[in-house]
Amino acid sequence: MSKVICITSGKGGVGKSTSACALAGSLAMSGKKTVLVECDIGTPNLHVLLGCENRVIYSITDLAVEPIEGEKELLSSQALIKVTSSDKSNYDNNLYLLAGSKQIRxxxxxxxELYKVIEKLKNDGFDFIILDSPAGIDDSAHAAMYWADMAIFVVNPEMSSITDADKAIAVIDSSSYRAENPSYGDAVTKHLLVTRYDQQASEIGDQLTCDEIQSILRIDSLLGVIPEANKHLRDASQRGLPVVASSLVNHAVGQQYIDAAQRLLGNNIPLRSNKVSFFQKIFKK
Incomplete structure (x- = not known):
């Protein structure tokens, strides 16, 4: 049975789309048939992060809208892009992208419309349907949150990020399909993913700790803690690869995302230390 996961944040610029690509790639590496769905219709970028800029023919919009009279309805198999990597990463056989349009339509x-898309993808036998929500809590973000079975809230250890995430949590708790229809089943499962985390800064009080963030947001499940690594993430983006790709995964960031995906699958994986040594700081990448 397909699981629909919404990756959201409330605030933009926290690493939500990067995290969506990394988690989707990690799940695919674990043998799960996974599709990453671009829900940011206005400013899509998943096709760039995954190196598929020149392969977008149809978009989520084409799959969602009703066909013009006399035309056949678009099949999901026509719109999906099978994600392959330049370094032959082992997610190549299980990772798909439903891109946003490169044209402003x-x-x-x-x-x-999003429900229609999700049902088509469920019929295609995907284990995980990952919705990369737009930032914020407007109608387009709410549409992505509405159909979620699980929600992953991506936050930085900053109060502006946390307060915005709290608003997104309120939307999920009050206005998702599961919240409005309790007879359907359990409430949306909520997970927390902390990005741009500096463990040493948190230990001396210069940054919120993960415990403090969890307490503020009232989320028990800490899916992962991703260290600050601007250069590494920039290199991955420029190469069109998720940070869990074979040629990048030895970095702590990739390992943390792989661990997070394993926790999402129910495996008990201890959190790794994010401490950076003196020499790592000098030669930081």
Missing amino acids: RDKLTQK
Whole structure:
């Protein structure tokens, strides 16, 4: 049975799309048939992060809208891009992308349209359908949150990021399909993913700790803690690879995302230390 996961943040610029690509790639590496869905219709970038800029023919919008009279309805198999890597990473056989349009046709999808897309993908037998939500809590972000079975809240250890995430949590708790229809089953499962984390700064009080963030947001499940690594993430983006790709995964960032995906699958994986040594700081990448 397919699981629908919404990756959201409330605030932009926290690493949400980077995290979506890394988690999707990690799940695919674990043998799970995974599709990453671009829900940011206005400013899509998943196709860039995954090196698929020149392979986008149809978009989520094309799959969602009703066909013009006399035309056949688009099949999901026509719109999906099978993600392959330049370094032959072992997610190549299980990772797919439903991209956003490179042309500005419209700025959002309705809940009904997104439901239609999700049902098509469920019928395709995907284990995980990962919705990369737009930042914020407007109608387009709400549409992505509405159909979620699970929600992953990506936050930086800053109060502005945390307060915005708290608003997104309120939307999930009050206005998701599961919240509005309790007879359907359990409430949306919530997980926390902390990015740009400096463990040493948190230990001396210069940054919020993970415990403090969890306490503020009232989320028990800490899926992962991703260290600050601007250069490494920039290199991955420029190469069109998720940070869990074979040629990048030896870095702590890739390992943390792989661990996070294993926790998502229910495996008991201890959190790694994010401490940076004196020499690592000098030669930081």
